[in-house]
Amino acid sequence: MTTAAVIDPDLEPVDQLGDRLKAILADIRDEYLQPHLTPWILGFSGGKDSTLLAQLVCEMLLSLPPRKRRRAVHIVANDTLVESPVIAHHLDMVLERMRQAVEPLRLPIAVAKTIPDVEQTFWVNLIGRGYPSPSRVFRWCTDRMKIAPTTTYIKTQVDESGQAILLLGVRSAESTQRRRSVIRYDNGRRLNPHNSLQNCLVYKPIVDLSTDEVWQTLLQSSPPWGGTHRALVTMYRNAGGGECPLVTDKSEAPSCGTASSRFGCWTCTVVEKDKSAESFIEAGYGDLEPLLEFRDWLKAIREDGSKRMAKRRNGTLNFVGEGRLIPDPFTLTARREIFDRLIAVQSEVNMQLVSPAEIDVIRRIWAEDTIAMTKF
Ligand code: SF4
Structure with missing residues (x-):
């Protein structure tokens, strides 16, 4: 497997966007054609960066004769089960389009969506175990709802193939936080070892593109899986900003649930205000109120x-x-109150917010806690 530098430092910088994209595509193609069958896992959030990355990977695959499309590519999204409904709908729509395009286009792509274990969902922890709604000091959600499900998927591929390459649409220009993380884990080579997952290498083909270049490319092209990028553009316009990326390790987690990551969970109480929900409501999504x-x-x-x-x-x-006493979980009475309110909101908006399987686990934990409390 190659770990060659992406860009020869002796080359002149390539300024034109078209040339830069050609260079990125050539790089992706070169990595794909390495003489081994290590699978690729592309982290897909449905946001602009991972959409562009998925598009470039599909274009590269389509440029190859089918007999050379030998390595499996997994396009993997994660659903926390409390995603903002607008984002969840967009993500499902794109994933379905991709699934339907795979066969006719003869692409070696598997499209998957991971979700948290039912024992670790937002409602099971908050209403069942009484965890206080997540905050900067106790952000229990990212690990359980994002990192763990994706990690399980990657580990399964590593176990089956001995190694996996994780393709991420991260870019240095996204934020200062991201720039620091990119520098910290960049060994100057095309593939970097994953920070916490053994036998997993990380490949960031669009790391040097600016935000304008990402938008320009998307606006001037159509996705190979069909449709247009119009819904994506409208979604960003309505949300007025950034996205909560696919998170695969704790070093990336600070961007989850911050003011700059507005496409997060609708339940996110880490942010002071949910500005994206406010913007969506202003844009006419009254259901979100x-x-x-x-x-x-x-x-x-x-x-x-x-x-x-x-x-x-x-x-x-x-x-x-x-000796200051810190209040701990929500009381059982408060948990029941939250549950009743949630069920009322669920009826009001006419969409499933908590699943029957989660309700079963919540009731089991309440019964266990009631017995445990009689012993204290
Ligand atoms: S968006 Fe907020 S609630 Fe969702 S995982 Fe990130 S920090 Fe937690």
Whole structure:
């Protein structure tokens, strides 16, 4: 497997976007044609960067005769099950288009969507176990809802093939945080070892493109899986900003649930305000209003000591500093109140917000906690 540098430092810089894209496509093609069958796993969030990356990979595959399309490419999205409904709808629509294009175009692509384990969903942890709504100091959600499901998928591929290459649409120009992370993990070669996953190499083909170049390319082209990028452009315009990327390790997690990552979960209480939901509502998505109100309420009750237990679920007290008692999980009464409100919102907006399987787990945990509490 090659680990050659992407760009020869002796070459003149290539300024024209067309030439830059040609160079990126040539690089992707060169990596794909290496003499081994290590699968590619492309992290797809449905946002502009991973959409462009998926498009370039498909274009590269289509430029090859079918007999040379020998390595498997997995396009993998993650659904936290509490994604903003607008984003979730867009993601499902694009994934379905991709699935339908694979066979007629003879592409060696598997399209997959990962979800959290039912024991670790947002509602099971918040309503079942009573975890306080996530905050900067206790952001329990990213690991359980994003990193773990994607990691399981990648590990399965590594176990089957001995190694996997993860293609990410990250770009240095995305944010200062991203630039730092790119520099920290860049060994100056095309493939970098993944920060935490063994036998997984990371490949970032569009790392040097600017945001304008990404938009320009998308606006001037159509996706090989059919349709146009119009829905994507409209979604960004309505949301007024960034996206919550596909997260595969903790070093990338700081961008999840921040003001710059507005395409996150509709339940995200890490951000002060959900600006993307506000923008969508202004753009006419009235259905989101009850969801936004519910999110605001979830954030507010985190601060209400009367709704929090003084003890942890295992019966221990939680002190910090000079003996200051930290409230722990939501009380069982508060958990039931959150559940009842959630069911009411679910009926109001007429969309499934919590699944029957999650409700079963929530009821089981409540029963276990009720028994445990009698022993404290
Ligand atoms: S968007 Fe917010 S709630 Fe969702 S995983 Fe990220 S930090 Fe957690």
